[in-house]
Amino acid sequence: MSTILITGAAGGVGGILRPRLARPGRTLRLLDLAEITPAAGEEVIQGSVTDPDIMLEACQGVDAVIHLGGISGEAPWERxxxxxxxxxxxxxxxxxxxxxxxxxxxxxxxxxxxxxPDDFPIREDVTALPDTYYGVSKVAGEALGALYAKRYGMDVISIRILSCFPEPRALRSLSTWLSPDDAGRLFEACLTAEKPGYRVVYGVSENTRGGWVSLDGARELGYESHDDAEVYHDKLVAEFGPIDTTDFAFKHLGGPFCSPEFDADNL
Incomplete structure (x- = not known):
């Protein structure tokens, strides 16, 4: 693919993907409200994903879009x-x-x-159970993807990313971490899989303490995990103490997002 548009390219996942998706002969077109200094093989459009004119301009001549743009955590419903x-x-x-x-x-x-955990490993076709307004927005995005795939013949892959950071940030991340290199492998597989149609897959490394979600769908696209959060086990235990699976963070896939802290009155 010669031109790929990445929305929200200035964010954390965008920064992880840019060097890992760079290829000779490939242009990464980066869109964000924030300023971005382009590297070789990159071009920048500054603007909002909510602006139809800017988005139409950004999509011209594009072979695929990676849509990362948006609010990356919980926020009031209107936003x-x-x-x-x-x-x-x-x-x-x-x-x-x-x-x-x-x-x-x-x-x-x-x-x-x-x-x-009673539902683990959570399959790709389970009933949506969003934990926040943010989660609702991801369900809506998946539904829009299904509509555009079935009505207009577009190939659409929705990746349910778990925890994608340079290193795991919490004890539960020993199960949910998607390493930067594995993220690059997964998104590349999504870009290059032949005629995927509409798919939902999970974005996670094959961690020793994993098994919370299915990797069958990602593997069908050609994804192969090479990394494991377990190498950070001792460091995380030294920082946070021993793992306690009765802690609230382990009661749901959404972890703390399922807690009363995220009730609407607290936003």
């Missing part, structure tokens, strides 16, 4: 509706009008966050 839900619709509609054949949508485990 989630505007940026995450309307912004995702704006992206899909711009991609359709520009003739973009493939969209890779960054969904989240929070689309199914209220599933408990």
């Amino acid at each position: 989630i509706l505007d940026v995450n839900i309307n912004g995702t619709y704006t992206l899909f509609e711009a991609a359709r009008r520009a003739g973009v054949p493939r969209v890779v949508f960054a969904s989240s485990n929070h689309a199914v966050g209220f599933h408990s």
Whole structure:
């Protein structure tokens, strides 16, 4: 693929993916409200995913879109509706009008966050149980992807990312971590899989303490994990103490997002 649009490219996952998706002859077109200094093989468009004109311009001549743009955590409903839900619709509609054949949508485990360990490993086709307004926006994005795939023949892959950071940040991340290199492998598989149609897959490394979600769908696309959060076990235990699976963080896939801290009155 010669030109790939990455929305939300200035964010954490965008920064992880940019060097890992760079290829000779490939252009990464980066879109964000924040300023970005482009590297070789990159071009920048500054603007919002909620602006139809900017999104249509950004989608011109694009072979695939990686849609990361949006609010990356919980927020009041009005902001989630505007940026995450309307912004995702704006992206899909711009991609359709520009003739973009493939969209890779960054969904989240929070689309199914209220599933408990009784449901592990959580399959790709489970009932949506969002844990927050943010999680609802990811369910909506997956639904928009299904619509544009079935109605307009677009290839759409929604990746329910668990925890994608340079290193695991908490004890539960020993189970949920998606390493930067594995993230690059997974997104590359989503970009290059032949005729995937509509898919939902999980984004996680094959961690020793994993097994919370299914990796079958990701493997079908050609993804192979090479990394394991277990190498950070001793460091995390030294920082946070021994693992206690009765802690609230382990009661649901969504972890702390399922706690009363995220009730609407607290936003």
